[in-house]
Amino acid sequence: MRYIIGSDKYHVVGNWNGIWKAQASHKARHLLWRLCRGCLPTRYRLLERRVKCNLNCPVCDEEIEDEIHIFFMCAVARDSWCAAGLSSVLHNDAYQQSNAMDRIFAMCSNESSDIVGRVAMLLWCIWQNRNDKLWNDNVQTPRQIGRYAFDAWSDWYSVHKLQSNSESRTTEAGLVRWEKPALGWVKCNVDVAFVPGSGRTSVGLCFRNNRGQVMAGLTQWQQTVMSSVEGETWALLLAMEEARHRGLDRVQFESDSKVLVDAIYMKRRGNSEFLSIVHDIISFMSSFLNFEVKFVRRQANSVAHTLARAANSWSSFHRFENIPLCIEHLVVNEMQ
Template sequence: MKPDNDPDLRVSDLIDFNGGGWNVNLVKQVFDEEEWGSILNIPLSRFWPRDSQFWWPARYGIFMVRSCYWLARLGHLRTWALQFGARETELWRAVWRLEGPPKLNHFIWRACKGSLAVKERLASRHAALSSQCPVCNKAEESIIHALFECTYAQQLWRASEWGSLLTDDPSTSFADRFEWFNSRRDGEDVQRFCALAWAAWEYAEKVFKPSHSWNLMASCWSPPVEGWVKINFDAHISAVVEVGLGVVCRDHHGHIIALGVKRVEASWEPSLAEAMGARYAMELAARLGYMRLVLEGTL
């Protein structure tokens, strides 16, 4: 908090109750950039519950002497790491220390979190009919397969200086592989490694799957029953600390009857951004008076 601000300022003073979110200008005025960025990433409840005390070192927020003892014994940072996971904190730091365009950092973070739109993930969410890789048609398209094991990705890595090194790396997840490589190479090598993974993804997306997402939804989308409204929603995370939310409402004929878009200044993880997209869809439905509705992710 900046030293020249009111020390008696309350959290409620920073909330725009009419707009249903943070008072962005005031938050930026009161806090330094690192602090206001973290604050704006916290989603606010629309129910405006009464404030209550929460003891963060305990799992359920209830004060316990034991948690107080460990806080005093280990210190603030170590206790936080034990409670919320040191691995993810270190992983986050490693990803955002990469020197490159913000889109590269964002791509690597999505890959580490398992949120890339591979067929394996889409099929598990019933957004694709098959989990088979559409590029090689030889295996299930997981993130590891798409970035390293697919036919054309293998050619890329064999031509790189790490072709032999990657035969011994973990294949359980991209996060494990990234951490493994990061522990063995310096920053410049890690940056090139990430750039090659990004190149493998972009090449497959643009050359082999130029319009797969739209064709997929066109083949899978089904209208609601008569008298109901189907609301599709989606979220887009940009590289400029902003999340875009989009909503499309259709009737049983498939005709678009309402649209909604909203931009939020935040850098949410993909899962949280999707959840906020669902909430925005429900708010729009309530505002328009739609009582019978089907909520479905992806526009």
Template sequence: MNSFWWEKTGSNQRGLRWMSWDKLTYHKSEGGLGFRKIHLYHLALLSKQSWKLVSEPNSLVAQVFKAHYYTSSSFLEANLGANPRYVWRSLLETKYLLSRGVRRRIGSGHQTLIWDTPWLPDVSNPYIVSACPPGLQLSAVSSLRLSDTCGWDVDLLNEVFEERDKNLIQSIPLSQRECEDRWIWGADPLGKGIYTVKTMVLWGIWNARNNVVWNGKLTPTTIVFHTAMDQHAQWLKTNKRHENNAPSSIQQISTAWCPPPSCFFKCNVDAALFTDPPRIGVGCIICYSSGAVISDMCGSLPGSFSSIIAEALAIREVLKWINELNLSKVIVESDALVVVEALRSTIQDVSSLGLILEYCSSLASELHSSFSFVRRSANQMAHSLARSSGSLSGFVRRVFSQPSVVSFFNV
């Protein structure tokens, strides 16, 4: 490549090479021309193929490779083996890169071992650090769940795990439906668990290599990897600024509550976070088009969740309540813009949050219901109910046989 760059046009004479190819691959800010190594592009494309072997184990090509090279394990545990083909050698070169970012999303928990599997939501260390009690080496994550509810067995967690592991486990929301565990890409800057070819990561690795060769500076792999992902996230943020500055229909939303159209119901929902003990509060109020309140609900769920997951869980609980009331054509209003946009989006999300959103979208479709964003000032009643649920250990639900009209217009 260096010969091609410095060669004189239309001449067989070799040009004077003013700079080595390695230095040409430096970023322009570092004195180079920003060229990429073809090998790195090749490695990025191979990584995507290797990711398919991990994330789609039932595909034909994955089953063929498994039968030949890792019959009793997974791709992430595979070795080179005897007489490997060139294709297998190439794919195996990407195993280390994948192992740094791969994570296990918990569905039922039956297919994931508690120890020696990266399933905790921790960027720096997704593994259990607590000592494994004798005889539990092959225990699955499903053994940590309560059999009669969709929650964690807190007493068991307190008995077996250290504080760090216990808190991380409780921050994982559990699915309301039986679904398989699956591999996701934990380094996705959008948080959806989708693997894509990020040449910026490879570029960061290449820069780290250059620092070792030319400057004698060794950068830890974790710092190289996460710095590159942070840079990519900043790039996405910068390129979306023009979208944020553009006029939005959200800016036209009224700051006061308004009743739903005729023959529709409206359900306002909100979540609140509590720390002692860690749990989330849920509040909702359901009214008819006349403004008459027909039901309200407040309660709490145990667990230390992020604000986004807490809002999604609140919507899930509300939809379950709406289903029990046999209501349909319900407009579910929330002041969590990120969650509402995610529920409306058609982009695939295989993360733990995506599992909740998938359940909510599916149930809302069955109920012929929809989601709408509303400002906090128009959601004060649900917010107050969520905040008042701090002392509750379960849920309090009320249905009014003689609905009363409550004025939301001045709230």
């Protein structure tokens, strides 16, 4: 075992750090790694492993499908590079090596991590399109592939930067204890919960007046799995819709998702589900000028968090005016 681990037999020289430092999602970076390790099952690779198959590219059906062809030479791929705004990278003389691995390593050595990330996302989209054509006979146009790659990368980059900024702002302590709203205002705390194994995403929200008394609340769950930030965004939009339903027009909404609150005030736009709901929230706030959104720590959001977890024990949609037993002690404590 010591010989195998210490051996150079399986070591491939190259700029591997450049791949893992690329500004892109893990799935896109992993595809670059597989490409450079020769792990992608192109038809030429399958033939090398003695798998009998048609060698023609499943997308264009004109050339033998190897890594260079499917990602760099196929007409669909080349037009996708252009649609993604990366034609200058594709045609750069420094990246015309005879194999895909050397091209990727050259890009990692000469381009910024952002550009390498965009390339990684584009190659992932090209590979997905190839598989969709092969298995489902469904194919996108190069323009669709390129634009989707750019939009997907932009959305990932926006959220990633927001998360990084949130983590770096350690001096912004945020509220660690719930505070009563000002006279004439209502405060609505919102949170989301995910119960492992249930496949559900649940929301809890609670409206309280300036004395800390519960005015109303709502819980809801859906039989769907969302990302954490998507769930938080859906919960906030639901809270605003409930405030409108109840005729409340001076409401301060509190969420413990810094990424969500930053996205709202930075007015981030994009095609992801997260940013699409953020856009709906921004539109809501433009119609209700006295709707405010504020970030608080989890400790100051315990009522909403408890409701979100309890939601799975109730009907899928549950409104209440009386205090549920599960939050009674928390509310009484925060009224003091």
